[in-house]
Amino acid sequence: MNAHSSPTLWNRLVLWYHQMGSPPYFYAFAGRWRPWFIAATLITAAIGLYGGLVLAPPDYQQGDAYRIIFIHVPCAWMSLFTYAFMAGCGLVGLVWRVKLAEILAMEAAPIGAAFTFVTLVTGSLWGKPMWGAWWTWDARLTSELVLLFLYLGVIGLYHAFEDTRQGARAAAFLARIGAVNLPIVHYSVVWWNTLHQGTTVRLFGPSRITWPMLWPLLTMALSTHLYLGWSLLGRARVALLELEGGKDWARAIALKDAPHG
Amino acid sequence: MSAPSARAGYVAVLRRDLLLAWRRRGEAAFPVLYALIVATLFPFALGPEGALLSRIAAGVALVTVLLAMLLSLDGLFRPDYEDGSLEQLLLAPQPLGLLLAAKIFAHWLTTALPLLLASPLLAAMLHLPAAVLPVLLAALALATPLMSLLGALVVALTVGTRRSGMLLALMLLPLMVPVVIFAAGAVAAAQQGLPFIAPLAWLGAAFVLALVLAPAACAAALRIALDA
Numbered sequence: 001m002n003a004h005s006s007p008t009l010w011n012r013l014v015l016w017y018h019q020m021g022s023p024p025y026f027y028a029f030a031g032r033w034r035p036w037f038i039a040a041t042l043i044t045a046a047i048g049l050y051g052g053l054v055l056a057p058p059d060y061q062q063g064d065a066y067r068i069i070f071i072h073v074p075c076a077w078m079s080l081f082t083y084a085f086m087a088g089c090g091l092v093g094l095v096w097r098v099k100l101a102e103i104l105a106m107e108a109a110p111i112g113a114a115f116t117f118v119t120l121v122t123g124s125l126w127g128k129p130m131w132g133a134w135w136t137w138d139a140r141l142t143s144e145l146v147l148l149f150l151y152l153g154v155i156g157l158y159h160a161f162e163d164t165r166q167g168a169r170a171a172a173f174l175a176r177i178g179a180v181n182l183p184i185v186h187y188s189v190v191w192w193n194t195l196h197q198g199t200t201v202r203l204f205g206p207s208r209i210t211w212p213m214l215w216p217l218l219t220m221a222l223s224t225h226l227y228l229g230w231s232l233l234g235r236a237r238v239a240l241l242e243l244e245g246g247k248d249w250a251r252a253i254a255l256k257d258a259p260h261g
Numbered sequence: 262m263s264a265p266s267a268r269a270g271y272v273a274v275l276r277r278d279l280l281l282a283w284r285r286r287g288e289a290a291f292p293v294l295y296a297l298i299v300a301t302l303f304p305f306a307l308g309p310e311g312a313l314l315s316r317i318a319a320g321v322a323l324v325t326v327l328l329a330m331l332l333s334l335d336g337l338f339r340p341d342y343e344d345g346s347l348e349q350l351l352l353a354p355q356p357l358g359l360l361l362a363a364k365i366f367a368h369w370l371t372t373a374l375p376l377l378l379a380s381p382l383l384a385a386m387l388h389l390p391a392a393v394l395p396v397l398l399a400a401l402a403l404a405t406p407l408m409s410l411l412g413a414l415v416v417a418l419t420v421g422t423r424r425s426g427m428l429l430a431l432m433l434l435p436l437m438v439p440v441v442i443f444a445a446g447a448v449a450a451a452q453q454g455l456p457f458i459a460p461l462a463w464l465g466a467a468f469v470l471a472l473v474l475a476p477a478a479c480a481a482a483l484r485i486a487l488d489a
Contacts, residue, residue: 149434156431156432
């Protein structure tokens, strides 16, 4: 009989998952980890920006203008990553009704919308000197714009409900519809562009990227991922306190932090 | 006492919605009037040159019809939600998706069909070449049911919220982008004398897919939005 052997990795994962579902546990966990995320974000961003803006050589075609890539591309990756994260958490919330998954999905939406917005703005700033236009109806740009609308729709629907959890479930459902729709939009716009014989713009000037340009890019990508953790943990803590305002653990924290004890 | 069959439920919901629409038949004219007014504004905004208007006619007719449908979508579930009959549908023994399919079909008959009948008028006002008109009608005949089905899915999520027309447009626009691209693509191809069957076939495929999936997804959305 070996029933009381040490817990396997799987057991620990299951335990961790169930503990994370408990709001007071997650609140304390997020409070412990958030400073590490802040520090790691700032350090990797400083290294990545120094590597990208100072150490990397200028591009032979685009000169120094290409350096916006170190902001633009990590944000574009994160806009999709955050959407996948939001839709995944939303699905967990819809299927198992985990309160914390709903909160993480809804708190990720504004961060993802911000990444998408930064991507669109830096893209058009980059496009003006490179192709001579702020905007072009390229498949990637159009999909990114539709992605922004999807994010705004999710945020808007979430806030349209009186009841927070009901709004979170409806918005998570919308996020799932959007996850199906986004590839369809992308490919239909590709098809539309070829039909119209529109401008054949390549988004990236250099076809292959050298190591001195690549490593700052990857460092910035890591930094934006860490920023997501930083921002999400803080937002989720506030949302948890708001949602659980009547519970004892939230009250205890509020009393502890109150000026008069 | 056994419950009536699913087929009987479908027919009953369809009859009821069509009867309600018939009792207020003046309202069926509003989307058509809206589309006519919008189509009238385009020549004022762009100038009355026939060549320019005939180039944009199909696109304007398409977008106008879809916007007119968007305006009418808010009324798909809201009156039933307010008088409580929507909850009766949720409690009914028949499959909810099927009953909602009846409601969506009734909505298409009362709002999209008048628009479809008025679209030759829109096309003529904007000098669309007569040879392209059948393609436009075919594209609209496939695009409007898609709009009804996808719109019902989105509007089901907003039942039980405060009145929010702008939110509906924001949620529906990303879903409609492919539909507009393929419908306009068919008409543009026909106008240039190119083969136009492929985009119509894509629209048809999307319509069949939506016809199967959308009512069930709409039922799930409605259960979430009403927390039932």
